Amino acid sequence: xxxxxxxxxxxxxxxxxxxxxxxxxxxxxxxxxxxxxxxxxxxxxxxxxxxxxxxxxxxxxxxxxxxxxxxxxxxxxxxxxxxxxxxxxxx
Numbered sequence: 001x002x003x004x005x006x007x008x009x010x011x012x013x014x015x016x017x018x019x020x021x022x023x024x025x026x027x028x029x030x031x032x033x034x035x036x037x038x039x040x041x042x043x044x045x046x047x048x049x050x051x052x053x054x055x056x057x058x059x060x061x062x063x064x065x066x067x068x069x070x071x072x073x074x075x076x077x078x079x080x081x082x083x084x085x086x087x088x089x090x091x
Contacts, residue, residue: 028047030044043072044073
């Protein structure tokens with residue numbers, strides 16, 4: 001546009017390090033399901049916002065949590081698919 005300075009407009013895209021840090025930002029949470037008679041305790045992985053939680057996980061932490069015994073991904077928020085894609089799905 002005539003008369004507009006583009007001096008402060010970035011001319012390069014984000015670096016690979018910036019892209020990596022965006023992909024690993026916290027986006028998942030864990031819900032701890034207590035042990036009950038006849039039902040062992042378990043954990044359920046959620047996309048942030050599906051259930052209240054005061055601790056969020058990045059992708060690597062979420063993958064590690066899901067690999068533990070008696071861990072599963074929530075089907076309501078489709079946590080498994082969002083984890084596979086690396087980004088939470090919009091709910």
